[in-house]
Amino acid sequence: MPMEKTFDPAAIEAKWAHEWESRGLFRPERPDATPFTIVNPPPNVTGALHIGHALDNTLQDVLVRYERLRGKDALWVVGMDHAGIATQMVVERQLEARQDKRTNYSREDFVDKVWQWKAESGGQITGQLRRLGCSMDWSREQFTMDPHFTRAVVKVFVDLHKKGLIYRDKRLVNWDPKLKTAISDLEVETHEVQGGFWHFKYPLADGVTLDANNPLGARDYIEVATTRPETMLADMAVAVHPDDARYKSVIGKDILQPITGRRFKVVADEHADPELGSGAVKITPGHDFNDFDVGKRAGFKPGEMLNMLDGDANVIQTADGLIPAEYLGLHRFRRDGIDGARELVVQRMKEQGFLIPHVVKSKDGDVTEHDAEPRTIQTPFGDRGGVVIEPWLTDQWYVDAETLAQPPMAAVRDGRINIVPKTWEKTFFNWMENIQPWCVSRQLWWGHRIPAWYADDGRIFVAETEEQAQAEAGADVTLTRDEDVLDTWFSSALWPFATLGWPENTELLKRHYPNDVLISGFDILFFWDARMAMQGMEFMGDVPWKTLYLHGLVRAPDGAKMSKSKGNVVDPLGLIDQYGADALRFFMAAMESQGRDIKMDDARLAGYRNFATKLWNAARFCEANGISASTSFEAPAATLPVNRWIIGEVAATVAAMESAFATYRFDEAANAIYSFAWDRFCDWYLELIKPVLNPSTDPNFVRAEPVEAPSLSLTESEEKDGPSTSSGQTEVEETRAVAGWVLDQILVMLHPFMPFITEELWTGLGERADYPLITAKWPAPNAERDIDASADIDWLIKLVSELRTAKAELGLPPGARLTAHFPASLKSRTDKLAAQLDRLARLETVSFAPAPAGASAQLVVEGETITVPLEGVIDIAAERDRLTKALAAAAKERDGLAGRLNNPSFVERAKPEAVEKARADHAAKEAEADRLTAALARLG
Structure with a gap:
């Protein structure tokens, strides 16, 4: 069926999310492939998708989809944290709303109520992550209170106690009187x-x-x-x-x-x-x-x-x-x-x-x-109770964090753990070198209960089961179990290996530990990341992940931290409704620059939605011109300069993206494919091939000097589709093959960032033999940049750009046809590009004779000057007067803004947003003045 005229994100997102998951495509069976493993920071079971989750999970999904396209056995572990304090608070508030309270129930009955709440209301975030397009292995979704996970938590506690790395002590703690x-x-x-x-x-x-x-x-x-x-x-x-x-x-x-x-x-x-x-x-x-x-x-x-x-x-x-x-x-x-x-x-x-x-x-x-x-x-x-903390002297369970911190520090120093960006290493070492005993007991009912039993004489027995503790104490000793539960971060510290089956030595564990990458916000570096490193190295004897990538915060447009009290929190689901998941994902990735926070920007989101629409329209153009899915993994044979040029551009873009991914530069990878798809493919290549796909029957292109036409004997198909290339194809056939292949490569390269639209286009442009894009192959063009073809097309692009800029500066309509005088050295190049010059440059005449005297626009392209006479085209005097006045006004505003910005009183006392606006306005006026100066210079 022909493509819909309008790109509608909502119409395709739910369809593909269901299709991928129902067919098991998030974990294709690739037992012989190189494993790639990433674990998702488990969101709280009470949680809902917020903008930080959107960033964190987008970056993870980009990596997972990229590695899956590269043929790896990609496993993205997903699950939820039981969130001890947060979950107990939610259920207690529900009881309070009914004039009830936790202490009216036995511990067992209250915990049953929490499980009931989880079954009915907990975990809404998993559906929201699906809306974002997260390709997690949902078939193996984990929960930190699952029986197998609980067994791992208990074993870790008992083993650490046996080693003397967990102990009970009377110390001051941060006591929350609200949560008790x-x-x-x-x-x-x-x-x-x-x-x-x-x-x-x-x-x-x-x-x-x-x-x-x-x-x-x-x-x-x-x-x-x-x-x-x-x-x-x-x-x-x-x-x-x-x-x-x-x-x-x-x-x-x-x-x-x-x-x-x-x-x-x-x-x-x-x-x-x-x-x-x-x-x-x-x-x-x-x-x-x-x-x-x-x-x-x-x-x-x-x-x-x-x-x-x-x-x-x-x-x-x-x-x-x-x-x-x-x-x-x-x-x-x-x-x-x-x-x-x-x-x-x-x-x-x-x-x-x-x-x-x-x-x-x-x-x-x-x-x-x-x-x-x-x-x-x-x-x-x-942070949850919201009341003043009281330092309180009490008996609690502690982990000897100082001892456990030594192996992770050594791993960072010798490179077994690569922290990206490197600037976070100093913070990591500063905290780890001064780490205090870790209090792991919490006075709650919901959570992993501490496996310790007390005798009346004060002795403590720590064991994996009550039967083991009783056997150790003796049958005649009465034991009472510790009432406390473990800190939520204690259990989540086991996430990289307990989710893979530990303490059983499963095949999954052997294949996917250590994980390859952990992506996390810098704000949980010590909450979670450092503690995973401690427990992973203690119990697995190896680092939990090879790379730790720490991203920044997503901030409000004015740079302020988002908070409910400020009323500047952004709902990512609302953004998905407005712009589409693909646009939100691309925004997050393109703005993620190592070491910097991200400012929300609706204009950029709208721009990336427009990018998706532009790609959709480009695909519709291809469909309408007989361009469909490629049958070639490698680049097709090509002889036309424009086709050889675009193939080289694909190869360069693949290389740039691979280099960016290797160094976790999400912004550079995103911008590489954006620039190629929007600028090189949509704006230039599709325009450059229109004369090939639709040869004009009434050409307007006229030369000052006659050009000898080649003597050709045309076949019937050549009369219809143009002359044949050296490969035996017609120019149209070659161009359709190349264009279809290039569009396929764009869809594959863009897929990690924009999975929904790319999958829709991949499937809609041709028969794929049940070969969805999510399991396609990452491009390997096996092609190099054709230096001569690239030089010709790059020159053409620069020339057309200069002409369009000159027309805009001089107030000429874009379609105005002009005469241009070229140096004789460019004759062979203009001959090769005659059709493209006609269509894109809109030149009435190409001349190699000297330009006539009088006002003209001087276009310098790669050191060669092309002259465009303006006498009779515009009113030179009026245009010079207009530009002079506009330049004076722009310069006045530019200089006034510069004066404000050079005034320390303004910069230091004004609101930051006012200073930032002044800087932006100054840059805009400076650019306008430069443009007007250049326009005046063109008039001679």
């Missing part, structure tokens, strides 16, 4: 919060004082300052710098906490900064990470450190029983209109005379006192 679980450092977001800096007096005990010679003066107290006054209820020391002369006499002396009456020491520690505040710091080791380290250096064991808060961040009694009763049960902050522990501490310290007010003197000399000095405080928040 520990979270990792990487799940903490820092926000600026307007708070206060309070100063207090802590009295020295036993009559100890600072003497009168002290720079601070005689006093019986030490001044401390804090942004968190409520934590003084669990203070255990005051620290001063060992070299601070003001406090040397009281180091080791006792000091009192006024509210609790707790007695503790003044300790020397370099953590105290003499230049900050009073130089003395209250130490609360159970509720501050820095204080925890100071406390350990002061001799406190973690088990001795005081905890003053419960899991909801409400005040509880400390182990020494010294917190006054009026504080017990209070929340740490003011909440629901009720003062919290912070407010009561400040009030009581003020009432007892221990608050040192912040004094403010106005310009008029007026003095006012405030309880605290205003401060902007960098405050940690949980």
Whole structure:
């Protein structure tokens, strides 16, 4: 059937997504081929496709389709992460909407509800990835809570424990009081919060004082300052710098906490900064990470450190029983209109005379006192719970990340892991070299439950099953299982090998581990990438992937980070509806330049939709002119310069794309095929072959000098289709064969970026013997650039471009026919290209005689000057006047914008988008002035 006149993305996308998957074409059986493996960063089961997913998965699909076309046994592992915190939150919110809550159920019943939710609502993102055109092996879709995956997680935990690389310890964690679980450092977001800096007096005990010679003066107290006054209820020391002369006499002396009456020491520690505040710091080791380290250096064991808060961040009694009763049960902050522990501490310290007010003197000399000095405080928040994180002293399970980090660092250093772009290596090493113990336990019900059992006497038994733990403990020992689950990132760290069947030594595992490439956003380099490297090298003895490609973020058009609160989030499904999946994919790939973020740009998206439409129309032109699917894998035989030229251009484009893919330059690969398809094929080649396909019966091409016509005896077919070439084909037959072959090569090269339209055209242009494009072969033209043909056609293109530019600058219509005077040295070239010169250059006459005197346009093409007389063609004086005025206006605007941009005040104070617009406007006016200057110069 003939092609539809209009390209409609929606009409073909669903059809081909179903066709590919239903026929198993995402994993063609190629047991003898070289394997190529990539694993998809598993999206959360709660997730929906966002613009970051669109970028990440487009780049992966581009690589997978490219390698599949190259004949490899390409496996793209797909699946979802159980997303412990996120999924439990979703189900708990559903319960809350029904005035219900998790604690009304047993653990088993609640987990059943989560599984029910997953079956009904979870995993919508997989359908959305299909809409994007992702050619994943959906037949082997994985889930981190599948039984085989759970077995792998449990084995890893047990094996690491046996090696001493997993242990239980009492340490400070980032506690989320909203979610009531520990979270990792990487799940903490820092926000600026307007708070206060309070100063207090802590009295020295036993009559100890600072003497009168002290720079601070005689006093019986030490001044401390804090942004968190409520934590003084669990203070255990005051620290001063060992070299601070003001406090040397009281180091080791006792000091009192006024509210609790707790007695503790003044300790020397370099953590105290003499230049900050009073130089003395209250130490609360159970509720501050820095204080925890100071406390350990002061001799406190973690088990001795005081905890003053419960899991909801409400005040509880400390182990020494010294917190006054009026504080017990209070929340740490003011909440629901009720003062919290912070407010009561400040009030009581003020009432007892221990608050040192912040004094403010106005310009008029007026003095006012405030309880605290205003401060902007960098405050940690949980990225999901959305409340202030509380450092909390608790027992958790930890992985010895420092030990596990050594092999991945060595692999990056010796090249077994290639990080692209290289600039991320420094960040990788900085984090890995300073890595802290990894807290892997979470206080949730949904997730992989920790395989540890506790005896009443405190012993811990870690085993893969309860039966194994009981056997190890003895039949008469009562065991209780750990209530916690594992951090989601612990299980997803096994993704490159557990998805392939590990711990079983499957054929799939042996064939596809290590993976070839991992593509990920730089923002999960430490969440996931580094941890995969640790676990892969520990359990498989080899790197998880050979290349780690880190892409940037997709930002709003003004460069701002996208966020729901800013209202600048872009829905990729909406973009697919508007522009088509192919256009969105091409935009993502073409804009992905290593080391740079991507700015959304609707104009570019529309441009790539137009690119698809242009290709569609080019295919319709071919169909209408008898050009169909090629029967040749290698380039057809060609004698016409235009055909030899385009074959060489195909070979050059294939080479450029292969070079770009080898270095993960997605932008260069995309731009290479875009430039070839749009510019060389659609704009030039199809125009250049029109005189061959449709010889004119009424030629307008006239020469000043007669050209002797060749003496030919034409056959009947030659009278219809033109003369024969040296290969025995007619020029039309040769051109149709070459054009069909070139269009096929375009479809194959473009397929990784735009799979839907290319598959539709591939199938629609001819019989392929059930040979879909997705499993076609990557081009191997076995052809080289014909130097002479390329030189001729490149010269023609430059000439036509110069002529079109000159016409536009001089206000002449594109179809205006002009006379051109060429140097005699170009006669043989113009003879060969006579038909193309007539059709594209629109030259009334080609002359080799000297040009007449008078105004003319001088076209310099490859060092040769072609003269186009303008006398009688345009009003020279009027045109010169018009161009002069336009140039003056453009130059004035250009210079005015340059003045603004050279003004530091404007560049530094104006909004970034205003500066960027000024730069763009300046560049546009500068280009306009240059164009007008050139036009004036053409007039002579």
